[in-house]
Amino acid sequence: MFVMGLSSLSVGNIILGMNLGFVCGGPLFGWISEKSGMAMTGIIFFSMIGPAVFLQGLGMFMQAAYPDNAWSPKAFQYAFWICSACLLFVSILYIFTSDKAAASQTV
Numbered sequence: 001m002f003v004m005g006l007s008s009l010s011v012g013n014i015i016l017g018m019n020l021g022f023v024c025g026g027p028l029f030g031w032i033s034e035k036s037g038m039a040m041t042g043i044i045f046f047s048m049i050g051p052a053v054f055l056q057g058l059g060m061f062m063q064a065a066y067p068d069n070a071w072s073p074k075a076f077q078y079a080f081w082i083c084s085a086c087l088l089f090v091s092i093l094y095i096f097t098s099d100k101a102a103a104s105q106t107v
Contacts, residue, residue: 004073058082 006014058079059070066075 004077054086 061082062075062079063070065078066072069075
């Protein structure tokens with residue numbers, strides 16, 4: 001079965017690569033987090049609740065856009081476009097942020 005021009009093996013390799021990235025990136029992020037200061041409970045809570053709410057909303061969008069066939073490749077393509085738009089929006093917002101703690105530290 002081919003979806004969006006990718007075979008099942010290619011999709012499996014992409015998912016494997018994403019999981020390896022999560023496994024390798026998790027400890028690295030923890031190390032960076034320890035260097036930057038202690039993480040607060042709210043940050044941890046919202047980093048778990050945020051994706052759960054986002055995925056629920058994404059499923060609702062897919063169901064609303066394709067009520068008869070929410071599992072179709074076209075519905076998932078629609079969901080990927082939504083994710084891409086959200087990523088672009090957040091990336092633009094991130095450009096305008098600054099780290100006030102790092103700016104106030106002297107070398």
